Amino acid sequence: MTGSAPAGGSATHAGDTRMVTGWGRCTRSVAHMVQVTSVEDVSHAVTNAGVRGVVARGAGRSYGDASQNGGGSLLDLSALNQARLSSDGALVTVGAGLRLDDLMRWLLPQGLMVPVSPGTGRVTIGGMIAADVHGKNHHVDGSFGSHVASLDLIDGRGEQRRLNPEQPEFWATVGGMGLTGVITSVAFRPLRVETAYAVVNVERFARLQALMDAMREQDRRRRYTVAWLDNVGTGGPVGRGILATGDNAAIGDLDPSRMGDPLRLSQDRALTAPRTVPSGLLNRASVGTFNAAWFAWEGRPRTGEIQHLTRFFHPLDRVERWNHIYGRKGFIQYQFVVPDNAGSVVEEVLAALHRAGAPSFLTVLKRFGEGNPGPLSFPMPGWTLALDLPVAGSGLKDVLPALDRMVVEAGGRFYLAKDAHASPSSFAKGYPRLDEWRRCRDTLDPERRFVSDLARRLELVPPG
Amino acid sequence: MRDGMGRIQHVLLIGGTSDIGRAIVASLRPSEGTVLAGRDPDALRTAASGLASAGLPNVTTCPFVAGDGRANEESLTQALQGRDVDVVIVAVGELGDQRLIEAEPSEGSRLATSTYVGGLEGSLIGSRLLASQGHGTLVVLSSVAALRPRRSNFVYGSAKAGLDFLARGLRDALRGTGVDVVLVRPGFVHSRMTEGLPAAPLAITPSAVGAQVARILARRAGGRRAAGSVVYAPPALRYVMAVLRALPGPVFRRLPL
Ligand SMILES: Cc1cc2nc3c(=O)[nH]c(=O)nc-3n(C[C@H](O)[C@H](O)[C@H](O)COP(=O)(O)OP(=O)(O)OC[C@H]3O[C@@H](n4cnc5c(N)ncnc54)[C@H](O)[C@@H]3O)c2cc1C
Numbered sequence: 001m002t003g004s005a006p007a008g009g010s011a012t013h014a015g016d017t018r019m020v021t022g023w024g025r026c027t028r029s030v031a032h033m034v035q036v037t038s039v040e041d042v043s044h045a046v047t048n049a050g051v052r053g054v055v056a057r058g059a060g061r062s063y064g065d066a067s068q069n070g071g072g073s074l075l076d077l078s079a080l081n082q083a084r085l086s087s088d089g090a091l092v093t094v095g096a097g098l099r100l101d102d103l104m105r106w107l108l109p110q111g112l113m114v115p116v117s118p119g120t121g122r123v124t125i126g127g128m129i130a131a132d133v134h135g136k137n138h139h140v141d142g143s144f145g146s147h148v149a150s151l152d153l154i155d156g157r158g159e160q161r162r163l164n165p166e167q168p169e170f171w172a173t174v175g176g177m178g179l180t181g182v183i184t185s186v187a188f189r190p191l192r193v194e195t196a197y198a199v200v201n202v203e204r205f206a207r208l209q210a211l212m213d214a215m216r217e218q219d220r221r222r223r224y225t226v227a228w229l230d231n232v233g234t235g236g237p238v239g240r241g242i243l244a245t246g247d248n249a250a251i252g253d254l255d256p257s258r259m260g261d262p263l264r265l266s267q268d269r270a271l272t273a274p275r276t277v278p279s280g281l282l283n284r285a286s287v288g289t290f291n292a293a294w295f296a297w298e299g300r301p302r303t304g305e306i307q308h309l310t311r312f313f314h315p316l317d318r319v320e321r322w323n324h325i326y327g328r329k330g331f332i333q334y335q336f337v338v339p340d341n342a343g344s345v346v347e348e349v350l351a352a353l354h355r356a357g358a359p360s361f362l363t364v365l366k367r368f369g370e371g372n373p374g375p376l377s378f379p380m381p382g383w384t385l386a387l388d389l390p391v392a393g394s395g396l397k398d399v400l401p402a403l404d405r406m407v408v409e410a411g412g413r414f415y416l417a418k419d420a421h422a423s424p425s426s427f428a429k430g431y432p433r434l435d436e437w438r439r440c441r442d443t444l445d446p447e448r449r450f451v452s453d454l455a456r457r458l459e460l461v462p463p464g
Numbered sequence: 465m466r467d468g469m470g471r472i473q474h475v476l477l478i479g480g481t482s483d484i485g486r487a488i489v490a491s492l493r494p495s496e497g498t499v500l501a502g503r504d505p506d507a508l509r510t511a512a513s514g515l516a517s518a519g520l521p522n523v524t525t526c527p528f529v530a531g532d533g534r535a536n537e538e539s540l541t542q543a544l545q546g547r548d549v550d551v552v553i554v555a556v557g558e559l560g561d562q563r564l565i566e567a568e569p570s571e572g573s574r575l576a577t578s579t580y581v582g583g584l585e586g587s588l589i590g591s592r593l594l595a596s597q598g599h600g601t602l603v604v605l606s607s608v609a610a611l612r613p614r615r616s617n618f619v620y621g622s623a624k625a626g627l628d629f630l631a632r633g634l635r636d637a638l639r640g641t642g643v644d645v646v647l648v649r650p651g652f653v654h655s656r657m658t659e660g661l662p663a664a665p666l667a668i669t670p671s672a673v674g675a676q677v678a679r680i681l682a683r684r685a686g687g688r689r690a691a692g693s694v695v696y697a698p699p700a701l702r703y704v705m706a707v708l709r710a711l712p713g714p715v716f717r718r719l720p721l
Pocket residue numbers: 008023055056057058059060061062063066067077096097117118119120122123124125126127128130131132133134135176177178179181182183184316417418452
C-alpha cells in the first residue's frame with residue numbers, strides 16, 4: 001500500500017528541521033522531523049531523543065499543537081503502512097502510519113469497513129488511536145479504541161510492548177495523544193458491509209431545540225446521526241440546522257445500476273483551495289455565503305438517498321487544503337462535550353458567539369453514547385459541539401474564556417485533538433482521572449521522553 | 465506555549481524592576497507565570513507583588529546582574545523550572561550621567577556594563593533559551609538614542625547602538641529557529657530612568673509602550689513577521705528619526721537635543 005508524507009498543517013522545510021503547525025494553522029514551532037522505516041528505527045529514535053523529547057506525528061490533522069514538539073523530534077511513521085487481514089476476516093492488522101483513506105480503499109472491496117471513522121480520511125491509524133476518535137455512530141458503536149484488540153507500542157525505554165484492553169497501559173494510550181509511546185501497529189475488528197454505500201436521510205429544522213429532540217429520537221433508530229448548525233443565519237442566534245441520519249446500505253437498497261458492483265470505490269476527485277488568502281477573508285459575509293450554500297445543497301430535505309461511504313464520512317475531503325482559506329492566522333476548532341442534562345449549554349455557547357460576532361464556518365452537533373475506560377478519552381454521554389472559528393479579526397480571545405467556564409461548570413470538557421485554547425486548569429477540570437493517567441504514563445516513560453507542545457501547554461506531562 | 469489565539473502563558477523579564485518592562489508584561493497578561501530577573505531582591509519583590517495584585521498569576525523572581533555571564537544563564541534557566549517561555553523581554557540598562565562620565569571615565573565603563581553587557585547577556589541567553597524550544601519572541605529594548613550620537617547622551621547612545629546592532633544580528637541568526645526578535649526603540653519615556661529630566665517632544669508613558677508592544681506581538685503571532693520587527697515608540701518617531709538622521713552635522717548639532 002502507499003502512504004503519504006505527514007503534511008497536514010504546514011511544514012516548511014529547512015533540512016529536516018521545520019516549522020510545523022496543526023491543521024488549524026494557528027499554533028507553530030520548529031522541530032526535527034525524523035523519518036522512520038522500521039520498528040527498530042522508532043526504538044532508536046526514542047532512546048536517542050534529546051532534552052526536548054519526541055512524539056509521533058501522524059498526518060497532522062489534529063487542529064492544535066498535539067503533533068508539534070518545538071525544539072524536539074517528531075517521528076514520521078508514514079512508511080509503517082502495511083495492512084493484513086486475518087484468515088477468518090475478523091481482525092485487521094495495520095501499521096500505525098497507514099492513512100485511513102488508503103485503508104478504506106483496501107477494505108471496502110473486501111466488504112469491510114473501519115468500525116469508526118472521523119470526518120476526514122486523511123488521518124493515520126496511529127492518530128486515530130492517540131485521539132481515540134469518534135464518528136457519526138458513537139451513540140451505537142463508541143469510539144475507535146473500543147474496537148481495538150491489541151496494539152504495539154514503543155515505550156520510553158525504546159522497548160516494544162503488545163497492549164490489550166485488559167491493561168491500563170492500553171487505555172492510557174487510547175486517547176493518550178502520543179504521550180505514552182509510539183504506536184507502531186494496531187489490530188482492530190472491522191465492520192462487515194454488504195455495500196460501499198449508506199442510506200441517508202436529511203431533515204431541516206428551524207429551531208435548535210426541535211433538532212435536538214429529533215436527534216435524541218433518531219439515535220435510537222439509526223447507526224449514523226449528525227447535525228450541522230448555521231450559526232450565522234439570520235433567523236436568530238442559532239437559526240437553522242439540518243439533521244443527517246443514515247445506515248449502511250444493504251444490496252437491496254441500491255438501485256439496479258449499482259447492484260452489480262456494490263463495493264465499488266468512490267470516483268470523486270478532489271479540488272484544491274487557493275493557497276494564499278489574506279487573513280480575515282473568511283469574514284461574516286463569506287461565512288454567511290458558505291453556510292447558505294452548504295445548507296441549500298447538503299441540507300436539502302430528502303429520504304433514502306444512496307451515498308457512497310467515502311462521501312458520507314468524509315465530505316470535506318473533496319476540497320484539498322481547505323484549511324488555508326482562513327488566512328495566515330488560521331482558525332480554532334472549538335469542540336466540547338457536555339452531559340445530556342446540560343444540553344442547554346449548546347445554545348448558550350452559540351448565542352454567546354453570535355453576540356460576539358464570531359462567525360463559525362462549520363458547526364457540527366452530535367450526541368455521544370457511553371465513553372470507554374480511557375482516562376483521557378474525550379467522549380462521554382451527552383452533546384458535543386464543534387465550531388470552526390477563524391482567529392483573525394474576531395473577538396475570540398475575549399469570548400472563549402467565558403465559554404470555557406460555561407462548559408467546565410456544566411461538567412463538560414474539551415477534545416485534545418482539536419484543542420488550541422484550553423488552559424491547564426480548564427482542561428484538568430474536565431478530566432478527573434488525569435492524575436491516574438499521568439501515573440500510568442510515567443510507568444511507561446519514566447524519563448519523560450514523550451512530550452509535545454500540547455503536553456507543555458496544558459501541563460499534561462509535568463515540566464522538569 | 466502560546467495558544468492558537470496567540471495568548472501568552474509565560475514571560476521572562478530581564479530587568480525585572482524596569483518600568484517599561486513591567487508595563488509590557490502587564491499588557492501581555494501572561495496566563496500562567498512571569499519571572500522577574502534583576503539585581504535588587506527587595507525591589508524585585510515589590511515589583512512582583514505589584515504585578516500579582518494587577519492579577520498576574522505565579523510571579524517569581526531570580527537574580528540577574530549585568531556582567532555575571534554564566535551565573536545569569538544558570539539563574540534564568542533554573543527560574544524557568546523546565547517550562548517553556550513565550551516571551552523574553554530585555555529591559556536592562558541605565559542612562560548614566562554624561563557630564564560625570566566625561567569627567568570620570570570609569571563611570572562610563574559602569575554604564576557600558578549595565579546597558580550594553582547587561583543587554584547583551586539578556587539577549588544572548590534569552591535567544592538561546594528560545595531557540596532550544598523552537599518557538600518564542602525576544603523583545604529587546606534599544607532606544608532612539610542608538611541612532612545618532614547626541615551631545616547630551618552619546619555614551620549611553622553608544623551602548624544602546626551596540627545592543628541595537630546585536631539584536632539585528634540575532635534576528636538574522638535566528639531565522640528558521642522559530643524565534644522572533646522584536647527590536648523596540650522608544651523615545652523619551654516617563655520612567656524611573658528619566659525621572660527629573662525635562663520631557664522631550666513625543667514623550668510617552670510606560671503603559672503606552674506596553675500596549676504598543678503587546679499589539680505588535682499579537683499581530684506577529686499570526687505569522688505576519690514582515691510587519692513591525694523594529695518598533696518605534698511612539699510610532700511617529702520612525703519619521704522623526706528618519707529626518708534627524710538625514711540632517712547635516714552642522715544643523716543637527718545646533719538642535720537642542
Ligand atoms: C476535517 C477533519 C474532520 C475531523 N473529524 C473528526 C471526527 O469526526 N471525530 C474525531 O474524533 N476527530 C476528528 N478529527 C480529528 C482527527 O481525527 C484527529 O486529530 C486525529 O488524531 C488526526 O490524526 P493524524 O494522523 O493526523 O494525527 P496527528 O494530528 O499528526 O497527531 C494527533 C495526535 O496523535 C499522536 N499520534 C499520531 N500518530 C501516532 C502514533 N503512531 N503513535 C502514538 N501517537 C501518535 C500525535 O502525537 C498527536 O498527539 C477531524 C479532523 C479534521 C481535519
